[in-house]
Amino acid sequence: MRKKSLCICLAVLLLILPLGCKKAPAAQSLAAPAATAAPATKAPAATAAPATAEPVALADGAYRIEITLTGGTGKAKIQSPLPLTVQDGQMLVTIVWSSANYDYMLVDGVRYDAVIEEGHSVYTVPVASLEEPFLVVADTVAMSTPHEIEYTITFDLSTLQADKA
Numbered sequence: 001m002r003k004k005s006l007c008i009c010l011a012v013l014l015l016i017l018p019l020g021c022k023k024a025p026a027a028q029s030l031a032a033p034a035a036t037a038a039p040a041t042k043a044p045a046a047t048a049a050p051a052t053a054e055p056v057a058l059a060d061g062a063y064r065i066e067i068t069l070t071g072g073t074g075k076a077k078i079q080s081p082l083p084l085t086v087q088d089g090q091m092l093v094t095i096v097w098s099s100a101n102y103d104y105m106l107v108d109g110v111r112y113d114a115v116i117e118e119g120h121s122v123y124t125v126p127v128a129s130l131e132e133p134f135l136v137v138a139d140t141v142a143m144s145t146p147h148e149i150e151y152t153i154t155f156d157l158s159t160l161q162a163d164k165a
Contacts, residue, residue, distance in 0.1 A: 056130050058086045062163035065093075065130065071151035076102075076138075079120075081159060090126060093134075095153075097121040101142035130155040 064081040079096035086092075095105070102121035105112045108128075114121040127134055134153040139146050 056157065058091065060086050060088065064161055064163050066156040066159035068154045068156065069151055072149045078153065083163065092124050093127050095123045095125065099142065101140050102138045103141050104139045106137040130157055
């Protein structure tokens with residue numbers, strides 16, 4: 001009797017298991033309809049890949065560019081447009097924070113100490129590309145203990161213009 005019950009339970013499990021697996025993809029497709037948009041076989045691989053943007057090559061000089069800042073609590077701001085200087089092909093941006101509470105920034109693992117000007121933490125740092133999001137870490141001393149906070153600066157290439165000054 002015991003063997004018979006065990007065999008029945010095993011048979012029921014074997015019948016239910018495939019049914020449970022068949023229902024999972026349907027539930028998943030309802031939760032994420034974008035994932036089932038179009039089969040990859042309809043479009044050739046060359047047209048499915050995104051086009052890469054040409055890097056911006058700037059002549060030596062002074063420019064300004066609007067930015068968007070994300071990360072942190074949303075309270076901190078950066079002056080925009082940012083001053084951008086190109087010298088010998090190297091781009092440098094001057095970042096002016098909304099407060100003097102940032103004592104250093106990390107850019108590509110390199111530490112830059114703040115210069116405090118008129119109540120603002122100011123940094124001049126190199127930037128490799130205007131097409132890519134620019135990741136920085138800024139250390140704030142505004143809290144009870146210093147905290148490193150990650151930020152992303154996105155450059156708006158449509159606003160890039162030569163500095164009139």
